Amino acid sequence: MSTPVAHTVAVRTRGIDMFFGDGETKVTALKQADFEANRGELIMLVGPSGCGKTTLLSVIAGTLTPQTGTVEVFGQRLDGLSQEELTSFRRKHLGFVFQSFNLIPTLTVLENVMVPLLIQGASQDVAVAKARAMLEKVGLKGREDGRPNALSGGQQQRVAIARALVHEPSLLICDEPTSALDKDTGAQIMQMVRDLSRSPERCVVVVTHDHRIFRFADRIAEMEDGRIRRVVADASLLDTNHL
Amino acid sequence: MYRLALNMLFGDRAKLAMLLCGLAFSALLMAQQTSVFFGIMSWTYTPVHNIRAPIWVSDPMVEQANDAKPMRDTDLYRVRSVDGVAWAAPLHTSFLQARMQDGNFKLITMVGIDADTFAGAPAVLSQGRIEDLRLPNTVIVDEWGAQLMGRVTKGPDGKDVVIPLKVGDTFEVNDLEARIVGICKVRRAFTGGPFVYTTYDRTKQYTLGARRTLSFMLVEPQAGVDPVKLCARIEADTGLKAWTSDTVIWSWSDTSLARNTFWWFWKNTGIPFSFGTAVALGLFVGIAVSGQTFYSFVLENLKYFAAIKAMGAGMGVIARMLLVQAFTAGLLGFGLGVGMAQAIGRAMIEKGMPPFVMFPQIFWATLALVLGISLVSAIIGIIKVSRVDAATVFRG
Numbered sequence: 001m002s003t004p005v006a007h008t009v010a011v012r013t014r015g016i017d018m019f020f021g022d023g024e025t026k027v028t029a030l031k032q033a034d035f036e037a038n039r040g041e042l043i044m045l046v047g048p049s050g051c052g053k054t055t056l057l058s059v060i061a062g063t064l065t066p067q068t069g070t071v072e073v074f075g076q077r078l079d080g081l082s083q084e085e086l087t088s089f090r091r092k093h094l095g096f097v098f099q100s101f102n103l104i105p106t107l108t109v110l111e112n113v114m115v116p117l118l119i120q121g122a123s124q125d126v127a128v129a130k131a132r133a134m135l136e137k138v139g140l141k142g143r144e145d146g147r148p149n150a151l152s153g154g155q156q157q158r159v160a161i162a163r164a165l166v167h168e169p170s171l172l173i174c175d176e177p178t179s180a181l182d183k184d185t186g187a188q189i190m191q192m193v194r195d196l197s198r199s200p201e202r203c204v205v206v207v208t209h210d211h212r213i214f215r216f217a218d219r220i221a222e223m224e225d226g227r228i229r230r231v232v233a234d235a236s237l238l239d240t241n242h243l
Numbered sequence: 244m245y246r247l248a249l250n251m252l253f254g255d256r257a258k259l260a261m262l263l264c265g266l267a268f269s270a271l272l273m274a275q276q277t278s279v280f281f282g283i284m285s286w287t288y289t290p291v292h293n294i295r296a297p298i299w300v301s302d303p304m305v306e307q308a309n310d311a312k313p314m315r316d317t318d319l320y321r322v323r324s325v326d327g328v329a330w331a332a333p334l335h336t337s338f339l340q341a342r343m344q345d346g347n348f349k350l351i352t353m354v355g356i357d358a359d360t361f362a363g364a365p366a367v368l369s370q371g372r373i374e375d376l377r378l379p380n381t382v383i384v385d386e387w388g389a390q391l392m393g394r395v396t397k398g399p400d401g402k403d404v405v406i407p408l409k410v411g412d413t414f415e416v417n418d419l420e421a422r423i424v425g426i427c428k429v430r431r432a433f434t435g436g437p438f439v440y441t442t443y444d445r446t447k448q449y450t451l452g453a454r455r456t457l458s459f460m461l462v463e464p465q466a467g468v469d470p471v472k473l474c475a476r477i478e479a480d481t482g483l484k485a486w487t488s489d490t491v492i493w494s495w496s497d498t499s500l501a502r503n504t505f506w507w508f509w510k511n512t513g514i515p516f517s518f519g520t521a522v523a524l525g526l527f528v529g530i531a532v533s534g535q536t537f538y539s540f541v542l543e544n545l546k547y548f549a550a551i552k553a554m555g556a557g558m559g560v561i562a563r564m565l566l567v568q569a570f571t572a573g574l575l576g577f578g579l580g581v582g583m584a585q586a587i588g589r590a591m592i593e594k595g596m597p598p599f600v601m602f603p604q605i606f607w608a609t610l611a612l613v614l615g616i617s618l619v620s621a622i623i624g625i626i627k628v629s630r631v632d633a634a635t636v637f638r639g
């Protein structure tokens with residue numbers, strides 16, 4: 001009993017309700033969503049399209065504020081924080097990998113990776129050095145000065161991974177990171193996420209409905225109709241036809 | 244981050260070129276239209292500019308410099324006797340027909356200046372000497388006039404070539420010979436054709452002994468006498484009208500001949516209206532084009548600003564990034580546009596048409612407008628980015 005549960009939990013949501021619009025057009029995206037992820041693990045959030053995965057991810061990332069419920073990330077309660085406090089929280093603790101890469105096309109590969117560091121106020125020199133080292137880790141040494149659009153989809157997503165990890169965030173959030181990629185490239189990308197992001201203190205949450213990458217997860221949380229249906233440790237326990 | 248903001252701006256050469264073209268085009272339009280407008284308007288007071296004298300005296304009914312209501316020659320003595328006047332010289336101006344060697348007639352503006360003092364003589368002669376005007380039947384023609392009155396022949400390539408008048412050439416005014424002894428550089432006028440300078444006394448012959456030829460008197464105050472006060476004294480003593488010769492049209496001074504001329508044309512002719520609409524159109528199109536180009540630049544980058552926002556950049560940083568981009572683009576576009584306006588203006592001045600005067604006011608007003616447009620576009624962009632949900636970056 002040396003490690004109390006509270007210390008290993010990285011993300012915890014309780015009783016989250018999230019709806020969009022009101023009246024006739026009201027859509028309930030999350031209802032009583034309870035979710036937990038631990039430090040040092042890579043957890044996947046899976047489920048059919050429209051079940052609320054992206055919404056839950058946004059709540060955890062502090063880019064959406066739910067109508068009810070509590071959100072706790074690394075001991076910090078996000079509900080009740082102001083926009084500025086949320087922004088500052090994201091700046092310090094979060095890394096993002098998006099489905100559509102979201103790299104800035106007019107900046108070089110290196111400059112794209114520097115963005116999170118510069119937002120944190122790092123000096124140009126420090127940012128350049130760290131971004132270079134990170135690009136080397138994702139196997140893009142020599143491509144620093146090119147434009148993202150000159151790279152393949154897989155390479156662009158690697159740039160995104162470098163950008164998401166360069167400032168060593170404690171929470172890495174990936175929304176459908178492989179859905180724009182073919183099977184082999186997707187597997188390579190997930191392998192890279194696993195290799196580079198694993199650390200005892202970091203938590204990685206990956207939203208996907210790509211069952212081919214389920215094997216990279218430590219645990220899988222299955223969502224249905226805005227809530228977590230169950231959490232399993234092995235993809236084989238899921239009824240994949242259902243997804 | 245500001246360096247990145249600039250790199251974002253300069254990263255896409257094609258889009259940057261479009262943006263700068265839009266801004267430069269509108270700056271060009273604004274500066275060009277207003278400069279040509281004021282150029283044309285400043286031609287109205289060309290006589291004040293060309294004929295340099297501290298004080299002008301005219302008939303009391305005269306309202307502006309192109310207006311001649313001749314006075315009696317004896318009025319000259321009355322003005323000379325006013326306390327504080329160092330000297331007063333006569334000036335004649337009239338429109339006459341000149342008959343060229345080939346038989347063609349040309350409309351000219353004859354300017355008669357005092358042969359003793361040469362008061363009102365052109366400042367710069369590119370050929371000849373002013374003193375030669377004392378020789379019989381002599382005139383000095385301005386450079387542009389020498390072109391207009393020149394002989395047209397066919398060049399070797401079959402194109403028309405103008406051979407400008409030069410020293411030694413002659414023409415006739417009212418059957419009297421006029422022999423050119425000098426070519427001068429003066430500013431062009433709104434109403435006047437070629438300027439033909441001769442002596443005041445000789446204008447009586449060229450005008451076939453018109454009863455009155457004293458269009459204006461040019462007055463020099465004694466040392467230490469304030470021109471404005473002297474004007475008042477001349478008016479009180481003689482009942483004539485006295486004017487100062489400053490060309491500051493943006494003042495409230497009531498004595499300035501240039502200013503009164505400028506605003507007389509403003510009020511009494513259609514020029515401000517017809518050109519004013521072109522200027523207003525230029526301003527309007529300029530504002531629309533540059534606002535639109537910069538705004539679409541902001542819209543295109545909205546998605547990326549949303550991503551930067553999601554990654555934890557505060558609105559303060561994003562606002563400053565947008566402002567850096569806006570002002571950089573604005574300044575570059577302004578520089579290009581005003582540079583082009585100047586270049587086109589220079590070329591026009593060389594061709595003599597149309598006039599181009601870029602007052603410092605026009606320069607600064609254009610700068611303020613372009614930066615104002617950039618600022619407004621940036622503010623709209625900032626509002627857009629502040630409204631965009633950081634969560635949208637997750638949605639395709």
Ligand SMILES: Nc1ncnc2c1ncn2[C@@H]1O[C@H](COP(=O)(O)OP(=O)(O)O)[C@@H](O)[C@H]1O
Pocket residue numbers: 020021027028029047048049050051052053054055056
């Ligand atoms: N901004 C929004 N406005 C209205 N409805 C939304 C918005 N975002 C999500 N939704 C709705 O919420 C539900 C869950 O969406 P989402 O979290 O994107 O699902 P998933 O990522 O699992 O496909 C869907 O029905 C979707 O249409």
Ligand SMILES: [Mg+2]
Pocket residue numbers: 053054055
């Ligand atoms: Mg989704």
